[in-house]
Amino acid sequence: MSDIQLPIAFESQMISILGKEEFDKFKAAVNQSPRTSIRLNPGKRFTPSWPISPIPWTENGFFLEERPSFTLDPAFQAGAYYVQEASSMFIEHVLKSLQIPKGIYLDLAAAPGGKSTLLSTYLGDEGIVIANEVIQSRAQILKENAIKWGLGNIIVTNNDPDHFEPLEGFFDLVLVDAPCSGEGMFRKDPQAREEWSPDHVLLCSSRQKRIMDKAGALVKGGGYLIYSTCTFNEQENEEMIQFLTEEFAFEPVQIPLDPSWNIIESKVETPDGTFFGYRFFPHKVEGEGFFITILKRPDSASTQEPGKIKDFKHPVLKSINEREEIAFDSELGFEGKGKYYSLNDSIFRIDQQFFRHFERIALHLSLRYFGVELGKKQKNDWIPSHEWALSTLPKNGFASFEVDLAQALDFLRKNDQEIPDLPIGWVLMTYQNLPLGWVKNLGNRLNNYYPKEWRIRM
Incomplete structure (x- = not known):
């Protein structure tokens, strides 16, 4: 790594903070390459194959000895870890x-x-x-x-x-x-x-x-x-x-x-x-x-509770009735109670215990995403979303298929694939048991439902 030129005024500032001797050590450190670090997702089972060493102030964070190509690691695309500064x-x-x-x-x-x-x-x-x-x-x-x-x-x-x-x-x-x-x-x-x-x-x-x-x-x-x-x-x-x-x-x-x-x-x-x-x-x-x-904040400071919203009215978000919610939880095998909403014909789920807070937030803020988007329900069938695939929620009733690295990368690139022995219908593609997304096997062809905008181009 070539010597980094620091602004003169910044050097003066740092000398006043550290002293000249400490500043020289600081400047030498700035000229060294930083170590790459990741934080594992405990919600997804994953064991890194690279040499790692623990970051002392975190249970889930680790230094890597060298920086791999994260883009070409299906486990990274599956959310098994996050690349974060230590x-x-x-x-x-x-x-x-x-x-x-x-x-x-x-x-x-x-x-x-x-x-x-x-x-x-x-x-x-x-x-x-x-x-x-x-x-x-x-x-x-x-x-x-x-x-x-x-x-x-x-x-x-x-x-x-x-x-x-x-x-x-x-x-x-x-x-x-x-x-x-x-x-x-x-x-x-x-x-x-x-x-x-x-x-x-x-x-x-x-x-x-x-x-x-x-x-x-x-x-x-x-x-x-x-x-x-x-x-x-x-x-x-x-x-x-x-x-x-x-x-x-x-x-x-x-x-x-x-x-x-x-x-x-x-x-x-x-x-x-x-x-x-x-x-x-x-x-x-x-x-x-x-x-x-x-x-x-002192205990005496003001506190605002969400309160009960008698009739939740939102321009685009619609609350689903309790009878349907119980049916969804039972059908899908989800533990705990879910609160469900529809948005553009797609079904979203959040934890029931926080729905009042969520509705209060939804009335005041511009939502971009919330909870888990499950997909669309058509009669008795689900068209599952990519968001559901990557979530830690169960995917009961759907077949899954474990792929190797080459097949995983083909899937993430949305390349045409022919995979022998793939079940018919919706199939959850997994790599090292980590869900990557959905395909639909129609028998004569395979439809890849990985989002176009997420497609790997490397």
């Missing part, structure tokens, strides 16, 4: 060490979906994640990753932070991985280095304050706010803690650290007490630059 997986340690109560979580700036899928895993069937992205094209990527993860507890929305105002005090946890100047990504992203300037830092800080001015009010009494960036400077980090404690009532939260992790704890003195931030430097930690702080 430092940001520290959020798992935050959740588990604080034993943050499960419930309704919001990831306000969620694309491409690494942190949302991490929250999804932590919650399991005990909560839901509203994964929001303001930019429409990025919301589409977020939707794809939520579908691949497959746990059915993610609602993807496409909204500006302003649109959340009716939901103040609604969320048990609000996570904001804020758009930032990207200093922590300098060795991975040449564009971040080119765009950096002191003025850009101030612009990012101003944008972050606008977002956090909305986000702070969304946390219910007793709930948590997690704020993170991939920067080192204090304007986008410690000064944001000052801003939040001036605008809202929050209580400090300190996270237990293993000294061997080399994560640097910083302290911010405020009239409400000493607050804490945690900074990851690439010369100290095997990971990229990262900053995170956790704040707790």
Whole structure:
């Protein structure tokens, strides 16, 4: 890796933070290639074939010794793991060490979906994640990753932070991985280095304050706010803690650290007490630059419950009656009770226990995806969706067929295939027992239902 040229003003900033001797180590680390890391999906059984080593602050995260072609790995396309930067997986340690109560979580700036899928895993069937992205094209990527993860507890929305105002005090946890100047990504992203300037830092800080001015009010009494960036400077980090404690009532939260992790704890003195931030430097930690702080809303802060919506009316979403819902759950062999909705003649399912929260969200926000889309019901037959294939829900009543690597890649490329001994009708294609999607064997030809827009072109 050739030497990375850092902006002069950035070097001065980092020397003031680290000192000259530490800065030299930092600069040397920035000139080294970063390690690739993945986070496994416990909802899908998968054992990596590559050499791996554990990331110390996460149960599901691992470093890889070399970077494979993820695009050409059917297990990646099946949602068996997510390629995520190691430092940001520290959020798992935050959740588990604080034993943050499960419930309704919001990831306000969620694309491409690494942190949302991490929250999804932590919650399991005990909560839901509203994964929001303001930019429409990025919301589409977020939707794809939520579908691949497959746990059915993610609602993807496409909204500006302003649109959340009716939901103040609604969320048990609000996570904001804020758009930032990207200093922590300098060795991975040449564009971040080119765009950096002191003025850009101030612009990012101003944008972050606008977002956090909305986000702070969304946390219910007793709930948590997690704020993170991939920067080192204090304007986008410690000064944001000052801003939040001036605008809202929050209580400090300190996270237990293993000294061997080399994560640097910083302290911010405020009239409400000493607050804490945690900074990851690439010369100290095997990971990229990262900053995170956790704040707790006092129990006395306002809390908004979803309330009962007597007659749910939505422009495009229709609630399915209880008799049909019971029949669906029984027919499909789903454990637990589902709440079902129809959208464009397709049937969606979410967990029954969160349907009031979902309906409240649906009335105020622009939905891009929710729960699991099962497909269309025509008389007694299902036309199953790709979303159902990738979900962890059972697919009772459908045949499945295990393919080898070459057949899996042909399927993912939507190439014409002839597969001997394939059952007639709808067939779930699997690779290493991981569902990839559907084909329909008509006897004289094979129809591949893998989404065109997801097709591998390599």
